[in-house]
Amino acid sequence: xxxxxxxxxFLKKNQIIIASLALALFxxxxxxTGRQEVERGFILREILSRTVSPMxxxxxxxxxxxxxxxxxxxxxxxxxxxxxxxRKTLTLVNEDNLRLKEEINLAERLKSILEYKDxxxxxxxxxxxxxxxxxxxxxxxxxxxxxxxxxxxxxxxINPIGVVGRVIDVNTHTSQVxxxxxxxxxxxxxxxxxxxxxxxxxxxxxxxxxKYIRQVDDVRLGDMVITSxxxxxxxxxxxxxxVVKIEKGRDNFFKSIEVRPAVxxxxxxxxxxxxxxxxxxxx
Amino acid sequence: MPxxxxxxWVQIHPNPAMKEFxxxxxxxIVYLALKSTILVNLPLPDLPLIIVFYMAYRxxxxxxxxxxxxxxxxxxxxxxxIIGTSSFALVVIFLAMHLLAKKVQFTTPAFxxxxxxxxxxxxxxxxxxxxxxxxxxVYFFTHVILMSLVTGILAPGIITLFQRLFSLFGxxxxxxxxx
Numbered sequence: 168x169x170x171x172x173x174x175x176x177f178l179k180k181n182q183i184i185i186a187s188l189a190l191a192l193f194x195x196x197x198x199x200t201g202r203q204e205v206e207r208g209f210i211l212r213e214i215l216s217r218t219v220s221p222m223x224x225x226x227x228x229x230x231x232x233x234x235x236x237x238x239x240x241x242x243x244x245x246x247x248x249x250x251x252x253x254r255k256t257l258t259l260v261n262e263d264n265l266r267l268k269e270e271i272n273l274a275e276r277l278k279s280i281l282e283y284k285d286x287x288x289x290x291x292x293x294x295x296x297x298x299x300x301x302x303x304x305x306x307x308x309x310x311x312x313x314x315x316x317x318x319x320x321x322x323x324x325i326n327p328i329g330v331v332g333r334v335i336d337v338n339t340h341t342s343q344v345x346x347x348x349x350x351x352x353x354x355x356x357x358x359x360x361x362x363x364x365x366x367x368x369x370x371x372x373x374x375x376x377x378k379y380i381r382q383v384d385d386v387r388l389g390d391m392v393i394t395s396x397x398x399x400x401x402x403x404x405x406x407x408x409x410v411v412k413i414e415k416g417r418d419n420f421f422k423s424i425e426v427r428p429a430v431x432x433x434x435x436x437x438x439x440x441x442x443x444x445x446x447x448x449x450x
Numbered sequence: 451m452p453x454x455x456x457x458x459w460v461q462i463h464p465n466p467a468m469k470e471f472x473x474x475x476x477x478x479i480v481y482l483a484l485k486s487t488i489l490v491n492l493p494l495p496d497l498p499l500i501i502v503f504y505m506a507y508r509x510x511x512x513x514x515x516x517x518x519x520x521x522x523x524x525x526x527x528x529x530x531x532i533i534g535t536s537s538f539a540l541v542v543i544f545l546a547m548h549l550l551a552k553k554v555q556f557t558t559p560a561f562x563x564x565x566x567x568x569x570x571x572x573x574x575x576x577x578x579x580x581x582x583x584x585x586x587x588v589y590f591f592t593h594v595i596l597m598s599l600v601t602g603i604l605a606p607g608i609i610t611l612f613q614r615l616f617s618l619f620g621x622x623x624x625x626x627x628x629x
Contacts, residue, residue, distance in 0.1 A: 182512055183510050183511065183512055183514070183515060183545075183548055184545060184548070184549075186512045186515045186516070187515040187518075187541050187542075187544055187545035187548070188545065190515055190516065190518070190519040190537070190541045191538050191541040191542050191545065193519075193534075193537075194519060194522065194523075194534040194535075194537035194538035194541055195534065195538045195580070196534070197533050197534030197537065198532050198533065198534030198535045198537075198538055198580050199534070199580070199583060222479055222480070222482075222483040225483070226483045226484055226488055227488075229488075230488045
């Protein structure tokens with residue numbers, strides 16, 4: 168009984184040391200035994216996992232929110248710069264896109280004009296219209312070919328659709344072309360269906376007046392008018408335009424006929440200059 | 451009626467050691483959560499060690515030893531270390547401090563700083579030993595010494611904060627309260 172009291176007294180007196188040693192040994196056991204969950208205090212770990220993980224998630228959540236707000240603010244300041252950069256990129260892409268489309272169109276037009284050039288029985292030179300002069304008294308265009316390229320005055324200028332005009336002035340590298348619609352322009356023509364001959368004069372705007380067609384001549388609306396080849400400037404058979412209006416002339420002898428040009432000058436960019444002269448039709 | 455003057459908290463939890471346990475536990479959890487998430491790269495003081503040091507020299511109880519074990523366990527759990535290493539170190543330090551406190555009084559800030567720095571080094575040595583024994587490669591000098599210095603330097607201030615914190619809850623006089 169006495170020894171039992173002594174033991175209890177000893178334990179009470181040294182309870183901290185005993186408890187500490189027990190806990191230290193238990194800790195050592197946890198640390199040094201295998202790394203499997205069961206051997207290292209599965210229950211304690213499970214309990215703690217329910218407190219540790221939520222706490223860490225909470226901290227990371229708070230950090231994430233703060234970071235989110237901050238990065239949102241920083242992003243906002245960067246958005247305008249990025250927008251500007253993207254806008255510039257988009258502009259460049261659009262420019263490239265337009266340029267490519269233009270090049271495709273140009274390639275198609277050149278292909279068309281080259282095919283036409285190959286079909287022509289006359290020598291010709293392709294040229295690009297580089298300037299328009301549309302004033303009340305003049306309808307001319309400037310092309311990028313001149314004397315150095317073999318261009319001379321009074322050469323015919325056509326395109327695959329029809330008559331454009333004739334060269335009236337030649338420089339070293341450029342030339343002026345008088346359009347068929349100019350008041351000074353006269354082209355010998357025939358009505359394709361009835362073979363009636365006449366002269367297509369420019370009306371000063373964007374059309375022709377078909378002159379010297381008698382009242383008795385067979386000309387109808389929709390008739391196609393082509394070059395006759397009689398003047399020696401234009402080869403025979405090139406389209407000039409379509410009859411769109413027929414009226415009785417003031418002198419009661421000739422008809423007043425309006426012809427819509429086959430070539431819309433506003434839509435063409437490349438032309439062919441017939442470099443041969445004396446293109447008289449073989450009757 | 452002395453219990454009435456002690457206030458609400460003391461009436462519900464009359465055991466001071468348990469009261470400290472309940473205060474230190476959430477503080478440690480928050481500290482470890484911060485340390486293992488947001489403040490990973492900062493050299494923070496070893497708060498569980500300071501708490502154990504504080505409890506061991508001031509009021510050594512079984513709850514203090516248990517707290518050393520729990521805080522160490524939490525430390526390992528939060529930091530992903532081998533469970534038991536910090537527990538072992540903290541419990542041993544608690545026991546050593548308990549035995550040492552009978553002869554040495556850590557009543558001045560300098561003593562506390564030196565004491566905590568030394569026990570931080572001891573904890574480092576213990577942890578290192580256990581880890582080496584468990585065949586885990588660790589870098590002793592870079593980690594332990596820096597942690598010891600930071601912990602030692604900040605320990606007096608943190609202990610003062612603890613004292614002020616508990617003076618709000620109850621009128622118990624602590625050994626180091628006069629300082």
